Amino acid sequence: AQSVTQPDARVTVSEGASLQLRCKYSSSGTPYLFWYVQYPRQGLQLLLKYYSGDPVVQGVNGFEAEFSKSNSSFHLRKASVHWSDSAVYFCVLCPGTGGYKVVFGSGTRLLVSP
Amino acid sequence: NAGVIQTPRHKVTGKGQEATLWCEPISGHSAVFWYRQTIVQGLEFLTYFRNQAPIDDSGMPKERFSAQMPNQSHSTLKIQSTQPQDSAVYLCASSLDWGYEQYFGPGTRLTVL
Numbered sequence: 001a002q003s004v005t006q007p008d009a010r011v012t013v014s015e016g017a018s019l020q021l022r023c024k025y026s027s028s029g030t031p032y033l034f035w036y037v038q039y040p041r042q043g044l045q046l047l048l049k050y051y052s053g054d055p056v057v058q059g060v061n062g063f064e065a066e067f068s069k070s071n072s073s074f075h076l077r078k079a080s081v082h083w084s085d086s087a088v089y090f091c092v093l094c095p096g097t098g099g100y101k102v103v104f105g106s107g108t109r110l111l112v113s114p
Numbered sequence: 115n116a117g118v119i120q121t122p123r124h125k126v127t128g129k130g131q132e133a134t135l136w137c138e139p140i141s142g143h144s145a146v147f148w149y150r151q152t153i154v155q156g157l158e159f160l161t162y163f164r165n166q167a168p169i170d171d172s173g174m175p176k177e178r179f180s181a182q183m184p185n186q187s188h189s190t191l192k193i194q195s196t197q198p199q200d201s202a203v204y205l206c207a208s209s210l211d212w213g214y215e216q217y218f219g220p221g222t223r224l225t226v227l
Contacts, residue, residue, distance in 0.1 A: 034215055043118070043205055043218035090157070100145065100212030101170065104157040 002027050004093045006105035014113050015083050021076040021108050023091035032094040033074045035065055039087045050074065086112045118219035120206050126225045127196045135191040135222045139208030146189050147216060148181055151203040163189060196226045
């Protein structure tokens with residue numbers, strides 16, 4: 001069975017500090033992986049995606065993520081956070097070939113303090 | 115590109131009333147998904163259409179929920195005899211096809227009194 005675990009429900013960082021949000025996945029094959037961000041009263045917005053190839057993928061607004069098959073992880077990183085990055089971040093798995101039903105992580109609420 | 119459009123953004127119904135939620139997917143996208151989001155359950159899959167055909171409705175509560183996609187430009191989610199436990203944000207998403215990234219609408223917040 002496919003699953004996604006975001007072990008940190010809440011993360012607080014100071015503005016200008018670096019950020020890592022953790023995501024662990026379980027999949028029988030090589031999944032497609034995504035990070036989405038959700039601002040209050042909005043839908044989910046795609047930050048970045050991984051299908052194959054270079055394990056480090058770049059996204060919008062300075063976000064990047066690194067895929068690790070050995071660690072079954074897809075952690076999100078940002079070098080310097082801004083207060084506007086405060087939001088809920090979801091790690092999402094798509095089973096890949098033949099699969100359409102995505103699996104959502106439980107989300108990590110990020111608070112950037114001034 | 116206006117993105118995925120969902121209307122209304124907010125809907126308040128009384129217990130037992132009907133609610134119809136609308137979704138306009140991104141033009142050219144063949145896959146349309148409906149999800150329900152609550153604080154307790156998180157994001158739950160409801161149903162999936164591909165090229166307007168219903169593919170999987172395994173997440174839909176059977177008796178009161180139904181979804182349709184009469185044409186490629188819109189889909190509806192209908193909830194009959196709404197109950198307080200139906201209160202949630204209902205999200206619609208579309209993608210080029212299965213396996214591709216999904217683009218989400220802003221959601222419809224349904225409140226059942």
